[in-house]
Amino acid sequence: MYGWRGRIGVVLPSRGDTFTYEFYKIVPEGVVLVTSCLHIYQLTKDQLQEAAKKYDQGATDLAEVGVDIIVLAGSPLFHLMGPGSDREIIERVQKMTGIKTTTGVTSEVIALEHLNIKKLVVATPWKDEVNQRCKTFLEAHNFTLLKIQGLGIQKNSEIAKVPLYAPYKLAKEIFLEHPDADGIYIACPRWGTIGIIDKLEQDLKVPVITNSQATCWNALRGLNIGEPIRGYGTLLEHH
Numbered sequence: 001m002y003g004w005r006g007r008i009g010v011v012l013p014s015r016g017d018t019f020t021y022e023f024y025k026i027v028p029e030g031v032v033l034v035t036s037c038l039h040i041y042q043l044t045k046d047q048l049q050e051a052a053k054k055y056d057q058g059a060t061d062l063a064e065v066g067v068d069i070i071v072l073a074g075s076p077l078f079h080l081m082g083p084g085s086d087r088e089i090i091e092r093v094q095k096m097t098g099i100k101t102t103t104g105v106t107s108e109v110i111a112l113e114h115l116n117i118k119k120l121v122v123a124t125p126w127k128d129e130v131n132q133r134c135k136t137f138l139e140a141h142n143f144t145l146l147k148i149q150g151l152g153i154q155k156n157s158e159i160a161k162v163p164l165y166a167p168y169k170l171a172k173e174i175f176l177e178h179p180d181a182d183g184i185y186i187a188c189p190r191w192g193t194i195g196i197i198d199k200l201e202q203d204l205k206v207p208v209i210t211n212s213q214a215t216c217w218n219a220l221r222g223l224n225i226g227e228p229i230r231g232y233g234t235l236l237e238h239h
Contacts, residue, residue, distance in 0.1 A: 005030025006223040009067030011058035013074035014156040019189040063097040075105040079133035083140035107218035117183035123171040124150035124187040146178040159190040168196040186210040197233035
């Protein structure tokens, strides 16, 4: 049976094509991904608010088919709902399903803390409005954002079409403007990021966190799978 080592259920905000691909690049043998989708097509307040109401349904769907841990993805939803919203929904879903639960945005915060990244620069594919909510959320967790910059994309499907070099170039550009940063955070699992983590760490000599990487790392920790995973950054190699 696939998933004999662990079944990770993820409630995805949109199709999850890029995340699914990157998930199977990262996780070790014996781990399988099970998904449910909230169908967000545009990163607008209306669509985010509507999707936020569907988390319980997505989590119930995953519990019905059987998973060992539930991850609620969609950081912009939690940024919109505000600091502490992730903890509230984690508690609710765990009580409702009886299954250990986390979120993508919680995973990002824990990963940054784990690597002692306090001052950071943030690269995103998003518009400024979405970036500002991300900034507010991270600052509420006592991180210092030296700069956050995005590509200005609103339509989710367009994010998946961004060239694979784009997050590397953007992250490097803003880090070189603020070389005193402890590390780099690259938001959003919809653009491809895991292939450039090692390259950025080698070139800039600081740790790099991405959403897909942090989500997989935290879910694997929740399953007590701790073997080193090489090629996708310090976080996974030394966890």
